[in-house]
Amino acid sequence: MTARESGPSPANSTWTARPHAGFFYATSVEELLAVTLSRASMLDKHKPYLNQRFNAGCIDAATLTTEIREQGYLQPTHRLSLHPAIPRQPESPDPAPVPPKINGVTIWIVRNPENLTDEDEQRLNAILMRCPELEATRRHVGAFVTMIRDLRGDRLREWIDHVGADNLPALRSFTTGVKQDLAAVTAGLTQPWNDGPIEGTVNKIKIHKRTMFGRAKIDLLCKRILLLAT
Template identity: 45%
Template sequence: MWNNLGEAAERAVARHRQCLRVLLPEPAQAKSGELMPAEEAPDPPWRSHRFANRIRARHATVHAMLEAGHSRRSIGRQLHMTHHTVKSLADAARPEDLFRGQWQNNRTSTLDEYKPYLDERWDEGCTNAWKLWEEIISLGYNGSYGIVSAYIRKKRTSPRPVTARPPAPRVVTRWILSRPETLTEIEQLRLKAVLTNCPELEALTGHVRTFAQMLTERHGVRLPDWLHAVRQDDLPSLHTLAAGIDRDLDAVIAGLTLPWNSGVVEGHVNRIKMLKRQMFGRAGFRLLRKRVLLA
């Protein structure tokens, strides 16, 4: 039962992972009167590419010949260009206006709307492109997996500053399942900060500790009240656990109340299985029977 409760608690914490970000340190603020250095804009991908350099050279040549008095038809004959190419170069005020497709620095993508979510999940430690693609599919994304994979691959290869991460749901679950006196002072303070910021996790902690008290003090008669209290809170994982307990309520109450259990029987079963593994392929059933009876 305690193991099942722990798994349900971990799912509940994972569902409220946003509440764990309260443990992240606040970014350092600039001192009053001190100007923050402006970030330099990243160089466009076409800044020093040979394609861009070729376009710049042809653009400069065409405009120089136009200023010298040559007609567009004459420029096309001398430079071996089509009329359309000469017209494009002549009409463009800057060579950058001629960059198209992958050379544009402001192309839109179907993924743009979901990039903030992907960045947030990346900062939380989720780096699996397939999992992230499945998550944004449920949010309405209708693009391909390849676009998401390329975006995540770029994040993997690009240098990024080391940033603090919130604790994993499993870590917070361990804090909730542990006795408060066994936690360190720092863990107690961090758990308190999380619970203050998230009423659902605070309710979860209360239910876990109430169940632990029932389990250790054998107060199984209080289980129906505990199940009723669980259903009053927005904790779907505990609701699932409660539904499973209801299917065998009498047995669970007996297990939480009576001093007897099946531990001795399970111990004998484990011993017999160990003997079977040791004897496999070595001797017959008669020797195995003697070992089981005499061991």
């Protein structure tokens, strides 16, 4: 016969001297819960009053403690804070939204408005409403990006005049540099050709040069470049 079969059962004997024995002799979870939930508390007789005060709008533990102590309650205040009617801590306010980073705002400004998500567009509009200069900057940058995409170099002079009409030092400095080589910039915004393939070839040559650095001379580099071209 096992200890479970021969030992006392918490349902018909007292076992408070050895409370851990209840976990051994218990035959179900419900049996343990029945013992736990049946324990009396000094706060039980005050619970109806606490529920009444809570429903009336009083949720301050210190105030309620003072009131029930006048009725005979002698336990510490932290016991009262465990009552279901008393919130353990005040509800925390909603966290403030994280402000967007500068790089993110820059991407929103130069990107085509049709490619922005609804959330990004709303956040960008909220920023532009607070800064008229930034709103003007977005308008000019968008017009310049349109010239690049649609190859409308014929609008460059008009765009420069519009920028000069606004007090935007950064864009004015940019237009000053454009005026110094206006013909080349206009051609770049008009002709369908670009130096992309040349830049790609230069990058390939640099990669081959770095892989040989310190281990070969210019003659081997020339041979590798020629073999790559063929």
